[in-house]
Amino acid sequence: MADSSKKPIRVRLAPSPTGPLHIGTARTALFNWLFAKNKGGKFILRIEDTDVERSDKKFEVDIINSLKWLGLDWDEGPIASSDDEAKNQNKGSYYIGDYGPYRQSERLDIYEKYLQQLLDAKKAYYCFCSKEELEEERQAKLSQGLPPRYSGRCRNLAVEQIKEKSAARPSVIRFIMPEADAVFKDLIRGQVKFNAGLFGDIVIAKDLRSPLYNFAAVIDDETMRISHVIRGEDHLSNTPKQILLQQAFGFSQPVYAHLPLIFNLDRSKLSKRFNAVSVEDYRAAGYIPDAIINFLALLGWHPEGDKEFLERSELVKLFSLQRVQKAGAVFNQEKLDWLNSQHLKNLDIGELAERIAPFAESVGWKGDGDFLRKVIKIERERIKKLSDFRESAGFFFKLPDYGSTLLLWPRPELAEGIHPEFAEGIYPELAEGQALLERQIAVNLKILREVLEKTPEQSFIQADLAAIFEPVIEKNNKGTFLWPLRAALSGLSASPGPFEILEVLGKTESLRRLELAIQKLGG
């Protein structure tokens, strides 16, 4: 076993483009990326598209875009991770890095060479068993309580038999699995040992130009000089197969680190049933990259100390595989929400505005960046996700329809425990009380309107406004002024404070909304 500790650090993410970038794959990407950045190594993106049936270019595009969006940039890969890098791309080479190509579908010549080598060395052979035969054998083994492995029946076919059979039906290539223990050191789990005899002769390729996962991964990790294989725990039992393959070629062994898996609330494998699973879904739901990165890092890893709100640079500095947890982790969306709200507060207003713009457009905002920034300044404290902006800040762009009872304080339904709409018919005296209240509130709103009319536009600043209104607002009855004012301005029962809204809306729009409220109360 070669000492891989002295090799330059090179890690890889090897997604297969059979779906959009999964949040679990993003977590694996992050841990590889953090490890590389922390150690000054290289992070490589390799597209594992050997399964032509299931692979689709559009998923490769989605994976690449999602990784870019998360800011997990790679040093080598099928295309550059940033425009800057793209400029440095060597002429004549369509990929970035010295060990390409980085799509398995473009490396078929390489696999063929190694496959032939294995065949020539009699370490692999053609197998002609049909799927039906294999399935039958599998079931038989299973019912006897034996591991469902292949019998090795085609292992010793003579050359003539091979020729005869290959004319008749399709074949696959199997690797002769040595009856040996495969032992490896896992950085997270310590020493792990498997008895490879239990696996049987695995299929490593459908034919010379159709390699399968375990084979292609071994060839690529070697030829791309991968020093550390950091991947999900679901690959733990693939590792011995890959190690035995490496040994058959005389390759050196990379260092392994198998990450704990991510689960749903019921501890089943993370699925769409309970959570959004693609990074794109989280982007659309209004999460920002820094929050997702922070959250994912904490899923299975923890720094020394109690600090959990961590920026990217801190993560890079603090990260170590030694502190990765062994057990699987449940995906806790509430914590993600909290971290997202924290990172939202941390963003500078310009970047926040850029990110919120698409969400604001859907509720009627158009074009005016100054106005959007003002709205964001007072809304950023109260939103957890960018998408929350639609609900909580929509009223700035378009006043919602509301009934006149919204303007009343004390709140009728709170005071009597009865919804005002019911009160009218059932309890006439309550309805009478409410009419009285409406008149009072209308008077208060008119007083406020008067003050507002006299206030110059340039005094529409939160602190000034509070001072301007102070004399007219009854000390012991603030609610009968502030609630109707705020409700009139927002059309909502819950919103930021009235002075904050006044500042953003400005004189003209504020007066318009106040006027409307007074009308609603019959004034």
Add this chain to the structure above:
RNA sequence: GCCGUUAUCGUCUAGCUUGGUCUAGGACACAUGGUUCUCAGCCAUGGAACCCGGGUUCAAAUCCCGGUGACGGCACCA
């Protein structure tokens, strides 16, 4: 079924290597109170866990043995 991994508050986790400093710490969520016209935020306070059974030891979340549960793999997917 077989092989492997794993087990601390509801959830994410610290502590376990080198037993005592752990009446088990932090965070999210939850509850209560404060700030307040409302909501959010912020602040304070609170409830809440060492999978089970043995053993070693003066002393075990930490070491040993045996169970059990959960998860992953056992593809001509990756």
